[in-house]
Amino acid sequence: MQMNSTNGISRTVIWLMSVISGLVVANNYYNQPLLALISEDLHVPESAASKISVLTQLGYAAGLLLIVPLGDKLFRKKLILVDLVLVFASLLWMTFAQELWMLYVASLLIGATSVIPQLFVPIAAELSSDKEKSSNIGIVMSGLLLGILLSRFVGGIVGEMWGWRAMFGIAAGIMILVWFAVYKMLPDLQPNFKGTYKELMKSVFHLAKTQPVLRLASFRGAMAFGSMCALFTTLVFHMEKPPFNAGSSVVGSFGLAGAVGALAAAKVGKLQRFLDLDRIILYSLLIVLGSWAFTYFAGETYWGLIVGVILVDLGVQSSHIMNQTNYFLIKSNAVNRLNTVYMVSYFIGGSLGTWTASVAWQYAQWSGVCAVGATMGILALIAHLIFSKRISVTN
Template sequence: MTETLRRAPISAAPPRLRRGLLLLMSVSTGLSVAGNYFAQPLLEVIGRELELSTTMATLIVTAAQGGYALGLILLVPLGDLVERHRLAVLLFAGTSAFLLVSALAPSGPVLLTGTALTALTSVAAQVVVPYAATLATPGERGRVVGTVMAGLMLGALLARTASGALSEFGGWRTIYWLNAILMAAVAVLLWRFLPRLHTPVGLSYPALLRSTLAMFRHEPQLRWRAGIGALSFAAFSMLWTSITFLLAGPSYGWREASIGMFALVGGVGAITTPIAGRLADHGWVQRVSGIATALLALSWLAVGAGEGTLGWLIAGVALFNVAHQAVLNTNQNVIYALRPESRNRLNSALMTAFFVGGAAGSLLTSVAWTGAGWTGVSLLGGTLSTASFALWALERVRAKKGRSLP
């Protein structure tokens, strides 16, 4: 690895993106976001140990989504202001420290605090993604973004598997201790190998934040893509938050390790993400986006039928995750092409909307599950996914009309 990973001097010209560095960036993003998902298959066992109600337990998921959204709007834009190497290393080190807070949490409020702070700094992943896009050539940008995002999404999904399995052997806190150590190691590796790149925009921090929000006003495609992403991730969050209660409930009666293993079904989506990126490189980004949003909606038919049939549940969850990753990848490829010099702010704006949608989805999960169980979750998730497809279709109609005007 030392032959393929080399430090580069601070420069306005991006250095070449080597395969070893791409692998490191992909793995680092996965480990960074993993801490936001450890609790999902453990909600039942955490609730019992810390004496939390179901509503309080689901707030752990909400705290992760909300903290991540806050970090996206407050910290990710700094990549357009300060040297990105230093920013990424500091954020990875901070995530390691806050994971220790969760590992030591004696009560629900402390765990909520640790979860929110971990999520806040874990947006380091969203500093690395546009950095990889900047290092890539235009003809390989879709593939590179897809590869890094595959690592990110595998981290989010496999976090559930790892936390469920380790909780059977050492308790639910074990995964937090382990990831804290791994994040510290990643911080050292990134300090050693991540190229230095500084592309300052000449703005103060308050002006930078205002500029990020102004992106929504100046870039119509960003608004459309933010809406599509928010709706799709709201449905994603509903699915993966509520599935813990379904699998632990009377229909299946699974233990934590088995629930965590079920997350492997979602791994197929992360594996197919680079394929969506390659199609985007060949000019198919809008077609892939349309097909993916349609599949999001259709997948809920199988998901709903999976309340008592494992085969339908596996098929629906696998299809949903493939479609969801394709939606995310195409969204990023669209917005990264708008203003190359502002990719961190564009990514911040897009992903803030994305995770605000996720936080709303986790909140709606409690309402839907309490009121109508798995049927309520499936109906609401299907509605959100259908709305995501409707937004894509409406944006395409408006774009065609705009091109037809004299």
């Protein structure tokens, strides 16, 4: 594929990056509808199994911090090809692991290596003309969102039909196909950072320290994503009990309900013609809070949970896209590093939501989970209301 600055990036490559983003990010989420099957198979408590989700998200945050900034320093195509080999090895380990500690290590490694979509978003931003930038980022992001949501659906069905190990084996096979697609299709890109790895990492922390817009976006993103993870991690335990008595495929199919919300969110950028960015974020966070009202008060019914899932996905993904729009407006060529600060915070928030929700489930079941999710939504809202005006005044 030939790239140059006048032609921008070909549509084929954009769609390829979108599909690959979905397939790679899915590795982080297959485990969520499978946790009950894993706890049964290994004879461990549900709270021990749910740490698999926490570790995958912490691994992802570590990969975002340690691997993604290298996109500014190394040839990205080579970096992505080496990383895909590591993803494949981690998925294979997960498939054949016999002990809980092995699953923990494999989950951490799957998370750490499945960060390729966050190398694609800056590629799309960099190689697109100004006119096509937002729509190309939107295409890559929609592949990413669909991957997150459909992975739960696919994971649940495969787990119920062939067992939880089969899902990770299939995912490893998919990574081989992805490797060949990247090798054939992805353009080579010159690095734009000449210093050492240590200097590169220092500049990541410098950005976090000196950019208030980035800090606020990161906190809002972390809390909103944590709120959503609280729901999806414990949904499987809530639904295997009466009145539902549902299996992993039913829980996984809630990913389809979430896809409705997430795909609606992909269009949120168009609202900027009528509303400013801060107002769109405010409404998005209010939708997240509203979702918990349905999840709590109608949490014993299918319709209540479906509405809750659609709303939480709509609110979280809308605020996520607007947060990214917000910090990509910062004038800087450190696109990978800006993305690193935000996405590391985002997934630390996700793992915090997962962990606190699994503890809350142990002590207070569903009402405890709802309290965790609503609290994280409220914290995001308070931070937004207090700081967004101050930042726009100082800017």
